[in-house]
Amino acid sequence: MTRSTGRTCSRVIALCTAASLLSTVSGAVTAAAVPRHRPPCARTEGRPRGAAAEVLGIVREARRELDLKAALVRVTVDGRELVTGAAGESMAGVPVTPAMHFRIGSVAIAYLGTILLQLVDEQRVGLDDPVSHWLPGLPHGDEITLRMLGDSTSGLHDYVTDPEFVKKLYADPFRQWTPRExxxxxxxxxxxxxxxxxWSYSHANFVLLxxxxEKITGTPLDRLVRARVLDRLKLTQTRNGVTPQIPHPVLHAYDDERGPYEESTYWNPSWTTAPGAVLTGDICDLARSAQGIGSGELLSRRSYxxxxxxxxxxxxxxxxxxxxxxxxPQTRAFHFGIGVIVRNDWVLQNPSFAGYAAVQAYLPAERLAIAVSTTTGPGAPDSNTAQTIAERIAAALAPKHPLGG
Known part of the structure; x- marks a missing residue:
């Protein structure tokens, strides 16, 4: 992410999850709005030792080095917790906790890809069906297939590269954007x-997907995501954001992409993906999501x-x-799949939005899941800082499978 107004366009482009990795209304809802089907996400109890202590040391050191406001982490092996922790502040004088909710952005793109492949498994659609069948009137809809939307090979221009869009976005970060716009x-x-x-990443692919x-199933997207992904993986703290609100307790974010370093917690994410897939969650759900998506738990072996x-x-x-x-360039070691990124055998997504950054990464060979979420301080680097931390954790726990380049 850029640190000056002279590079604002590239800052927004970085929100493209794949491109950022391969080179993405105030007030909070009450606690009662979030069902508690499991205990709130909490720090690892007792004094961490061994690998757990090493992971927490990596997080604390990176927070100081990268000038992060907050950093949260959870690592699991075969679904069992290795460590869960948090360092820093949500707001001045308010310590961050693992139970805090944050925007998970493009993680929802992995859910959209998974739902598409579930429908293929059920023989309700074919990946190479033209999208014009469900979206008549879309330019080039006869040439663009469902597969091309899912793996970002449609050729559609990415609207975040349009200077006029960037200008309007920064003029009013609370604006509600429509899919038609x-x-x-x-x-x-x-x-x-x-x-x-x-191959080229375009946010428009996933708005259209x-x-x-919705058209294929006759079901609103928020209900579709809930029934086919969130409920099946028991992601009880993950919610669709109809408004820019975030469930309590909230991890606050701060950003300087418009110039001054300012609170950005409730900037409107409506432009980032399809309505019904603009999600928030906590670090425990993010680690479970990494495992469920990364292992292909919701798909047939062929679709995985x-x-x-x-x-x-x-x-x-x-x-x-x-x-x-x-x-x-898409290589065997580093490429975009259907809604996911594959890097050195890791399956991941790495959202970045308005001072928030996160990573969910899963290494099938080791059944290792890493989830990281960060918020930036005024001196933080332009890159996805959660990705940086996840890479360091991967290097410590799975040195033969680097998550970095």
Missing amino acids: LVGISTSHPLWYEPGTN GRAL RVQLNPGTVGLGTPTATCPATVCL
Whole structure:
């Protein structure tokens, strides 16, 4: 993330979860709004030793080094807790706790991809069905398939690269954006390439995928995500945000992308993905999500393999119409699947939004799940700081499988 107003456009582009990794109304609801089907996420009890102590040491050191306001972590092995912890403050004088809720952004994109593949498993759709069947009138809808929306090979322009969009977003970060507005910005530009022939991240893909899933199932997206992912994984603290509110207790965020370092907790995330998939959660749910999505728990073996490699490897070639900052090389070791990122055998998502950053990462070979959430201080680097911490934890716990480059 950029630290000056001169680079605001690139700051918003970094919210594209894959691109950021491969180079993404005040008031809180009452505690009663969040069901407590399990005890609130809490720190590891007792004095941590061994690997647990090492992980907490990495988090504390990184918080100081990277100038983070707060950092939360949870690591599990085969679903069993190794360590859960938090360091720093939510607000001045308010210590951060693992029970605090934060925005999980593009983690929902993994859920959309998973739901699509569930429908393929049920033979209700085919990945190569054209989206025009459910979204008539979409430009190039006869050429763009469900697979291309899910693995980001549609060629659709990413609206966050539009300078006019960035200008409006920063002028009013509380604005409620509609899918029609967002997709309209994308389709007002030419395709970056012929659908299916290259790779480039576009937020429009997932706005459209969410709408297509609603049309296919006849179910509102928030209910669809709840029934097919959240409930099945028992993610009781994960909620769709109809408004910019975040359930209590809240991890507050601060950001300087508009110039001054200011509170950004309740900036409106409506532009980030499809309505019904704008989610908040806590660090325990994030670790469980990493395990459930990363292991393919909700899919057939065949669909899980497709999710990890839908045919993107070898794509990502810069062209005259698709610059190197957009068309990023997809290799077997580092590529985008259907709603997930695959890096050195890790399956992950790494959202970043308005001072919040997070990572959910799972290493199937070790059954190791890492979840990290951070908020930034005024001197924090431009990168996804949760990703940096997760990489250091992975290096300590699984040195043969680096999460970093």
